[in-house]
Amino acid sequence: MSDAPKPEIFKGLAGVPVDYTAISKVNAETNSLLYRGYPVQQLAASATFEEVAYLLWHGELPDERQLAEFEQFERANRHLDPVVKHVVDALPTNAHPMDVVRTAVSVMGARDGLTADDSPEAELDKSKRLFAAIPAVVAYDQRRRRGLELVEPRDDLGYSANFLFMAFDEVPELPVVDAFDVSMILYAEHSFNASTFTARVVTSTLSDLHSAVVAAIGALKGPLHGGANEAVMHTFDEIGEAERASAWLDEALAAKRKVMGFGHRVYKNGDSRVPTMKAALDSLVEHYDRPDLLALYEALANEFTERKGIHPNLDYPSGPAYHLMGWDTEQFTPLFVASRVTGWTAHIMEQRASNALIRPLSVYDGVDQRDVPQREPVE
Numbered sequence: 001m002s003d004a005p006k007p008e009i010f011k012g013l014a015g016v017p018v019d020y021t022a023i024s025k026v027n028a029e030t031n032s033l034l035y036r037g038y039p040v041q042q043l044a045a046s047a048t049f050e051e052v053a054y055l056l057w058h059g060e061l062p063d064e065r066q067l068a069e070f071e072q073f074e075r076a077n078r079h080l081d082p083v084v085k086h087v088v089d090a091l092p093t094n095a096h097p098m099d100v101v102r103t104a105v106s107v108m109g110a111r112d113g114l115t116a117d118d119s120p121e122a123e124l125d126k127s128k129r130l131f132a133a134i135p136a137v138v139a140y141d142q143r144r145r146r147g148l149e150l151v152e153p154r155d156d157l158g159y160s161a162n163f164l165f166m167a168f169d170e171v172p173e174l175p176v177v178d179a180f181d182v183s184m185i186l187y188a189e190h191s192f193n194a195s196t197f198t199a200r201v202v203t204s205t206l207s208d209l210h211s212a213v214v215a216a217i218g219a220l221k222g223p224l225h226g227g228a229n230e231a232v233m234h235t236f237d238e239i240g241e242a243e244r245a246s247a248w249l250d251e252a253l254a255a256k257r258k259v260m261g262f263g264h265r266v267y268k269n270g271d272s273r274v275p276t277m278k279a280a281l282d283s284l285v286e287h288y289d290r291p292d293l294l295a296l297y298e299a300l301a302n303e304f305t306e307r308k309g310i311h312p313n314l315d316y317p318s319g320p321a322y323h324l325m326g327w328d329t330e331q332f333t334p335l336f337v338a339s340r341v342t343g344w345t346a347h348i349m350e351q352r353a354s355n356a357l358i359r360p361l362s363v364y365d366g367v368d369q370r371d372v373p374q375r376e377p378v379e
């Protein structure tokens with residue numbers, strides 16, 4: 001091994017800025033998150049997810065006419081493509097739903113007439129069609145696991161109401177739609193997180209938009225990233241009731257287990273999105289009359305934060321919120337996909353507009369150069 005001093009490396013690219021972005025600003029010091037300059041809490045309070053998606057792609061909120069046009073487009077593209085359905089039906093019902101949605105997006109890419117066209121107009125069109133089509137995959141996948149038939153979309157409902165309608169075959173009540181819409185807005189975008197960075201790396205090779213989204217789905221699946229919202233619910237199932245939270249934590253910390261739904265690479269004093277999602281969870285707890293779930297939520301959060309100084313992230317309140325709405329735990333991360341596809345595609349377009357191949361360096365720390373041993377010829 002060489003004795004030369006090793007250059008400093010930044011494991012996990014922690015703290016390393018790698019490019020500019022005009023899409024969102026995460027500020028850990030002020031504990032704030034801006035989408036195109038707007039605080040995400042204000043957007044969650046007064047905009048729909050459709051408006052936020054438009055904002056992320058176009059840089060401005062839509063006016064009345066632009067919103068009407070976009071809504072019309074979204075409603076016209078909600079149906080599950082029969083070929084995608086055919087492929088989904090061919091997958092085992094015990095396949096992880098993230099594998100299903102990843103496969104479905106891959107099929108959509110292979111069937112998309114615009115795959116090779118990376119003009120800004122074509123990229124926007126593909127982004128909007130993915131936004132409209134992914135809910136049908138997620139909703140249908142949950143239904144087929146339960147042995148239920150596909151529910152066709154309704155074009156008299158907004159994005160979130162229709163998403164829930166396709167999953168549960170009933171028009172959801174307003175507090176449920178509102179909480180779901182808030183979760184979609186909060187999950188939509190978060191600068192250079194692992195999955196978004198993955199999408200940008202793939203785009204930087206001049207690959208196509210669907211390939212970048214498929215890769216991003218793969219990155220999101222991991223429990224250190226999007227997969228944490230499912231893991232939170234598994235934790236709740238393990239603990240069972242608020243009174244057991246302390247003892248469970250003793251064991252988890254002794255076993256050096258990570259407590260899912262806590263901690264963040266950027267926010268060290270709390271995740272800016274949590275108070276808004278917690279308020280949405282509170283309204284669901286009231287709607288479904290589940291104070292026991294809230295008690296468990298509070299017991300674990302208070303005890304863990306007090307002991308370790310590590311705060312909940314967005315996955316902590318969103319996991320139990322999706323559970324209360326009736327989603328199966330394994331569908332939580334695909335719901336994150338349905339939302340984050342807006343941020344991913346906005347970043348794909350931004351990357352393409354001022355591209356440089358993303359190709360970092362590595363520092364070799366293997367054995368020094370050596371010669372391949374010469375073998376004696378066999379007699």
Ligand code: ACO
Nearest residue numbers: 223224225226228258259260261262263264265313314315
């Ligand atoms: N449970 C227990 N310990 C934790 C946790 C946690 N959730 N998070 C951080 N720590 C501890 C680590 O063990 C480590 O301790 P050590 O210094 O004694 O070894 C220290 O805090 C630093 O943690 P790292 O994992 O090195 O910090 P990093 O910035 O890389 O972590 C991460 C960020 C990966 C999100 C981490 O907090 C984690 O694993 N959390 C659980 C998974 C999770 O909830 N992910 C969702 C992320 S947000 C999102 O995708 C919406």
